[in-house]
Amino acid sequence: MLGTLNQQPILYAAVLASVVPLIAFLLIMVVTRRRPRVSAGLSIVAITIAFACSVLLLVRYWGLAALLQVTGTWVTTGQFTVSIGFILDPLSLLMVTVVSGISLLVQVYSLGYMAGDPGFSRYYAYMSLFAWAMISLVLSPNLLQLYVFWELVGVSSYLLIGFWYEKFSASEAGKKAFVMTRLGDVAFLLGLLTLLIPLGNLDVLMLNSPDIGSTMPAGMLTLSALLIFGGVVGKSAQFPLLTWLPDAMEGPTPVSALLHSATMVAAGVFLFARIFPFFSQSPAAMTVFLAIGTISMLLAATMAMVARDIKQVWAYSTISQLGFMIMGLAAGGYVAGVFHLITHAGFKALLFLCAGVFIHVYDSNDMFEIGRQGGRRLKIPMACMIVGAAALSGLPPLSGFFSKEAIIGVLATQDNRLWLGAALVGVVLTAYYTFRLIFIMLFPSAGAPSPPPTSGHGHHGRDYWTMATPLLILAAVTLVLGFAQTPLTQFLLFGVDAGGDHGHGERGLLIAAIAGAVGGVLLAWFEFGRKGSPQIGFVERIPALATLFSERWYLDRIYRWLLDRVVYGVFSRLATWNDERIINDGVDAFSDRLVGSGRILATLHRGMIQYKLLVMFSVVALLGLYFFF
């Protein structure tokens, strides 16, 4: 391992990128916990170093022809070998850059957002931990190492969601996120084991080799693929494990921005992309993934149509967009899915950070409230939010348009037209709910705007600018990233132009996608934007539907019911009965006899146990001496 490193010293940058945040975390936790400013500085310096390293690597290896892997053996036991190290291929290079870049921006932004919070140091420590886990996850060359960091990502997001742990709902939300993602992770672990037994190791390279299909039976392969996908479902909040993500909004807003764009939920889709060739060996599994992606996308989009909480809307849209990525990947569009992952990371972070500014200034999450209080006076966040929203809706020429269009192109190559139709419906709904939010905030209906908020932060104070700068950067990236589609595609495919992967050229499709997005925007304009509009969505005119959507399709209720009836009602009851009747009573009867006989012997014992022990040990020692002479 060291040999390879020494041949190409630039690889040390990868090591550095994946270690520095950990050092920052440890230093903050151990040394500088009482000094918030130093802690924040440490954390930001660390993530800046990581970002610089990843940009360096990206530039150095731009146009890489074959992937690079540096590994050493970690554990060998019997026939199993687990290696440790890192892998550099277009996917991991891009993701590292995105992860460290967005972490950096979010951390800078948090300087303003979290200013004065009593847990400031702790916050930055967790942020570093999060960044470390995610960067290392992205660089992992085998699934076991990936799994370790996968869980670390889970832990650190648990810590961050429940950051304000004095608040009951926050700690509950953290717990819920942790437990629900764990559910998926159990499936993931089982999947890894089903792979480990026949294959003997879990290297990504080996899983992705085309002849994996010949080393294990097809049924087994499908089973492992489905089980591993369970992990993706949990992490990326897909149906049916999607309800933790909206609750995770209890954390500080920058955390949501990080969680929803580059780290936590992206990990799931990243895993899909990481072993994409493996998954695509099993067409049956891919169809299941496609269905799950579609269901999640549509379900979440409907939920977003009635939410009033600005963060909730973005949360649902994250689920929906993740479903969209999974649809793209499952339909065989590796590049389209990854490209959407990257663009989505940019604009979703932007949207959340903008929402954070509003929440910080107006101290409210409700979009009607913010609109009434005159949200549009905050020019920079409002403008940035519109840019982000347009990208989310897929309006040209923003980044989201290109990546969505790529996914739709891929879906069009599927035989079944159902998926394409669902995707187009999704585009319309996305544009609708996004612009519903924008119009509500831009054109508040009820009367004159109230006087500017009296909260003490001067809008143009230092806090404001530390928050606004990352917004501007992200908005700029969102504006230009779409045009990088061709070079990115070539890079991701190692310079080989694999034609049909991205479905360009179908003019009709392009028009349909744009028309869908514009149609959604117009519908939103008609209901919320135009003068004298009622500001009531068409969904809300049908009370049954509105309740269904705002209750999240009763998913949480169903889970609760299942938990109460099946788990507590049947399994626990049986276990309790077994405990009380068979184990307790049987053991009692048996031991009562023993205790009875023990009482007779107990008369022989008296106290002063330590002196007795002392004498005993001394005698043993003397016996030893006697033995040697």
Added chain:
Amino acid sequence: MTLYSILFYILAAVILASTAMAITRRDMVHAVIYLVVSFFGSALLFYLLGAPLLAALEIIIYAGAIMVLFLFIVMMIRIRPSAGRLLSRVQLLPAIVMSGLYVVVGAFMVTGDTAGRGDFQPAVAAPETLGQYVFQQHWVTVEIASLLLLVALVGAMIIGGKSPPESHPPVEEKS
């Protein structure tokens, strides 16, 4: 001085130091934590001495299960560290004499027998080998050990589960 021996002595020093700290702590939580460090050291030592399975088990059972059990109990019974002398003189002096005896016996054992002089020839017993050996040569012992664990489980439930008769006068047993 090979790397092997450097590692060995470092580990030995860590184990001895942390154990010494553990047995002299007034606060039992600290004592347990120091002992966990000591057990981690022992686990690494086992690994060094070619027993990877035992190294893993040492961490899982000793450091993981047993020490956590201790922590539970220490926290459960919330005993206040006593204010007086940590080691009473009446007990300390005889104990020192006795330890001296042990040192003497140990010295005789180590110096009196030359079989232990030669250097270690590093070797590793693969978990598979150990497992096959245990289940082939010692299967009766395995059975006995499992029975022992069962008895321990039952015994712990009985001893720990019952509340003392005088402090809780006859509460009717639930079902």
Added chain:
Amino acid sequence: MTVSFDHALVLAGALFIMGIFCVVVRRNLIMMLLGLEIMLNAASIALVGAALKWHHVEGQAIALFIMAVAATEVSIGLAMIVGFYRRTDTVDPNALEEFK
């Protein structure tokens, strides 16, 4: 200087003495139990060293059983300590005088 079996034995012996010392001197049942753990661990170290010395896994097998015994001993011992504490509100071994 390289490691020989004697060195492992010396380490195990020192640990064992510490364990005995803890059992005999600390006036606290929980610490006494900890001392027992230390002694058992010392024995395991000696056995693993012996296994390496003679290149035979017997020593490791015995160390494995020691772990089982240690687990047993701790669970019973701690249960007894809890029971004892409930009755007497102390973990001082001298209070065992009244406890039969």
